[in-house]
Amino acid sequence: MSADGHAAGDAAGPGRDPGTGRLRALSRRLARRVPSGRFRPRTGLRWKLSAAIAAVGALVALALSLAVHNAARVSLLNGSRDIQDERVTFAQRIYESTGRLNFDAHIDDPALPPELREAVRGGQRATYLEDTGEGPPEVWAAVPLAGGRVLSIHTRFEDRYAVLSDLDRALSIGSVSVIGGGCLLGVLVGGQLSRRLRQAATAAGRVAQGDTDVRVRDAIGGRVRDETDDLARAVDAMADALQQRLEAERRVTADIAHELRTPVTGLVTAAELLPPGRPSELVRDRAQALRTLVEDVLEVARLDSATERAELQEVALGEFVARRVRVLAPEAGMEVVRDARVQTDPRRLERVLGNLLANAAKHGREPVRVTVEGRVLRVRDHGPGFPPALLAEGPSRFRTGSADRAGRGHGLGLTIAAGQARVLGAALTFRNAPDGGAVAVLWLPGTAPTDSGGIPVVTLPAPRS
Numbered sequence: 001m002s003a004d005g006h007a008a009g010d011a012a013g014p015g016r017d018p019g020t021g022r023l024r025a026l027s028r029r030l031a032r033r034v035p036s037g038r039f040r041p042r043t044g045l046r047w048k049l050s051a052a053i054a055a056v057g058a059l060v061a062l063a064l065s066l067a068v069h070n071a072a073r074v075s076l077l078n079g080s081r082d083i084q085d086e087r088v089t090f091a092q093r094i095y096e097s098t099g100r101l102n103f104d105a106h107i108d109d110p111a112l113p114p115e116l117r118e119a120v121r122g123g124q125r126a127t128y129l130e131d132t133g134e135g136p137p138e139v140w141a142a143v144p145l146a147g148g149r150v151l152s153i154h155t156r157f158e159d160r161y162a163v164l165s166d167l168d169r170a171l172s173i174g175s176v177s178v179i180g181g182g183c184l185l186g187v188l189v190g191g192q193l194s195r196r197l198r199q200a201a202t203a204a205g206r207v208a209q210g211d212t213d214v215r216v217r218d219a220i221g222g223r224v225r226d227e228t229d230d231l232a233r234a235v236d237a238m239a240d241a242l243q244q245r246l247e248a249e250r251r252v253t254a255d256i257a258h259e260l261r262t263p264v265t266g267l268v269t270a271a272e273l274l275p276p277g278r279p280s281e282l283v284r285d286r287a288q289a290l291r292t293l294v295e296d297v298l299e300v301a302r303l304d305s306a307t308e309r310a311e312l313q314e315v316a317l318g319e320f321v322a323r324r325v326r327v328l329a330p331e332a333g334m335e336v337v338r339d340a341r342v343q344t345d346p347r348r349l350e351r352v353l354g355n356l357l358a359n360a361a362k363h364g365r366e367p368v369r370v371t372v373e374g375r376v377l378r379v380r381d382h383g384p385g386f387p388p389a390l391l392a393e394g395p396s397r398f399r400t401g402s403a404d405r406a407g408r409g410h411g412l413g414l415t416i417a418a419g420q421a422r423v424l425g426a427a428l429t430f431r432n433a434p435d436g437g438a439v440a441v442l443w444l445p446g447t448a449p450t451d452s453g454g455i456p457v458v459t460l461p462a463p464r465s
Contacts, residue, residue: 046190050183057182061175065168072167077137080157081127084141088125088153092143095151105153107145112152116142120150130154136161196220196228200235207239256297264291293412300415308423310345317342317444318372324350325370329357337373342444348420352428353377355417356440362413364438375444385432394418394430414440 091105101107116128120142131137135156142152203219216232216239264287271287274280302308318339325334328350353370356379360368364381371378395414414430417440421428427443 046187046194049190049193050186053182053186054179057179058175061178065171065175068171069164069168072164076157076160076164077129077139080139080155080160081129081141083157084127084139084153084155085125088141088143088151091153092145092151095145101151103153104155105151107149107151109150109152109154111154112142112150113140116140116152117150120144120152121148193226193228200228200232203232204235204239207235212239212243260294264294267291297412300412300419308419310348310423310425312343313346314341314343315346315349316340317375317377320346320349321353321370321372321377324353325357328354329361329368329370331366332357332360332368332370335369335371337371339372340374342375344424344426344444348424352417352420352424352426352442353379355413356442359413359417359440360438375446377442377444378439380433380437380439382437384438385436386430386438390414391430391432 087103088105091101091103094100094102095105113128113130116126119126119128121144123144125143126141128140128142129137130140136158138154138156140152140154142150145151199220200216203214203216206214207216216235217229220228220232268284268287268291271280271284274283316339318336322334322336325332357368357370360379360381360383364383366382368379368381371380395418418428421442425445429441429443431439431441433439
């Protein structure tokens with residue numbers, strides 16, 4: 001561990017294309033708007049769709065099964081009543097003509113239900129269902145005889161009601177088949193839709209990371225047009241519009257700074273010709289500050305244009321940084337924990353180091369410490385630390401941070417440092433130390449940037465306790 005007490009947390013990947021930091025910042029701001037703090041289980045669209053189809057299928061199957069079951073039961077009961085009515089009619093005729101009882105008929109059966117007995121005493125032929133809940137219902141039929149007697153028959157029709165059990169079994173099998181088929185259909189349809197949405201999300205994430213060549217519509221593929229294609233086209237249009245606005249903003253900034261460069265240089269020259277005195281010093285100071293601002297804006301524009309290339313040399317990092325610190329910030333502490341030789345652009349590396357030291361001097365408090373450990377360079381102050389917005393979104397031009405760190409500068413120093421680090425193929429990260437103070441960490445790559453301007457992967461060491 002170095003003297004500044006760095007701990008786990010110096011972790012970040014290298015930047016991608018210059019000028020896309022605001023795209024990534026926008027995506028992070030949108031992500032932070034999603035409410036958090038409570039557990040939100042994640043389920044796939046295919047399973048939600050399958051569950052919905054299964055639930056609807058189950059409800060439909062249940063409703064149809066109940067409707068068919070009740071219709072079949074009513075039909076069987078009505079048929080049983082009709083059969084018993086015909087039987088009791090025949091039994092009455094045979095009894096009145098021959099005196100014999102057929103169809104297991106009884107005269108004044110003591111088990112005759114009271115409701116049926118009352119109906120028959122009124123001189124009507126009637127049927128009655130007696131359902132005890134155990135097996136098929138008892139079907140009674142009764143007819144009045146001379147002398148106030150009652151002829152009745154009753155049967156359960158168990159063979160007929162066995163058909164109802166078979167029907168229920170067939171309905172159950174059919175319902176399960178419908179639910180299973182619905183689930184399978186939901187998995188297939190939902191799986192395809194979920195796959196397209198995942199591909200769209202992946203492509204949109206690459207766009208948010210700065211890969212402007214990616215198109216969401218091309219990523220999802222498919223020949224059939226649906227709502228996913230509309231969403232992909234809307235995202236592509238939004239990304240194109242935002243990229244055009246950023247490019248237009250960069251061009252306007254560069255043009256304005258370029259047009260201001262000549263008159264500002266003339267203003268500085270004219271200020272140098274003023275007679276000595278306090279007013280002249282103020283004019284020269286403000287003119288020089290304006291010139292510095294214009295030069296910084298031009299440098300930011302060049303970095304955003306992605307045309308800058310590093311002029312590589314092999315340098316001993318510890319020795320190089322120690323010499324520059326003695327010139328740029330003599331009051332800063334310097335420590336070389338472990339030296340390393342790196343392939344880098346000395347001018348750009350000095351620019352990054354100078355801006356980090358200037359930022360620490362303007363917005364932090366002493367002591368300022370610079371540490372070299374292998375290919376890692378740290379600059380730490382003991383001030384109020386970096387503001388939360390900078391830690392979350394990275395440096396942004398013309399934003400100097402919180403009130404504790406504001407009041408001086410234009411927010412371009414760290415923006416230029418981050419841009420020059422990208423040209424070097426390095427990763428520049430920012431964090432606040434646990435015991436107070438801001439820590440900027442520059443991770444130089446193990447291999448140099450390619451001739452095409454590509455950025456190598458910076459391997460960050462595992463966190464240490």
